[in-house]
């Protein structure tokens with residue numbers, strides 16, 4: 410009887426302690442901690458993770474300046490006059506374009522929707538209307 414109890418006890422113990430957590434290989438451990446990790450993580454503005462997500466940088470800093478938009482998007486065509494684009498600071502050309510369009514607001518909507526060789530939003534697809542307006546002001550000297 411005593412032998413039986415020892416045998417059963419031994420079997421039980423070997424079942425329970427057969428695979429202690431410490432024996433898990435590193436890959437399994439990694440997979441487990443990945444699966445039980447909390448969903449999402451907090452990322453503060455200025456942290457590397459925030460800029461990688463590209464969220465904090467563009468949404469929390471408000472509208473970008475006309476200067477910044479021009480330098481990133483419009484400069485490609487509007488500095489050299491590529492494809493007949495009115496050049497930056499060429500007041501006469503910009504005044505003529507404004508007159509032809511029928512005012513600043515029409516000029517702005519042409520820039521937003523695209524006109525002839527001018528691509529919609531000057532390729533700045535995430536630009537707001539006011540950012541496009543500011544960049545037109547910056548390169549033309551025209552006022553809305």
Ligand code: HEC
Nearest residue numbers: 482483486492493494506510516519520525526527531544
């Ligand atoms: C791929 C070249 C290109 C880029 C990039 C570009 N433009 Fe233009 N843009 C043009 C060309 C070409 C015209 C002249 C179109 C015409 O009158 O035939 C033009 C014309 C315009 C006009 C005058 C529209 C009118 O009614 O005559 C505005 C305003 C303008 N661009 C704003 C912008 C702004 C703002 C940006 C940057 C956010 C930008 N463009 C980027 C090529 C470009």
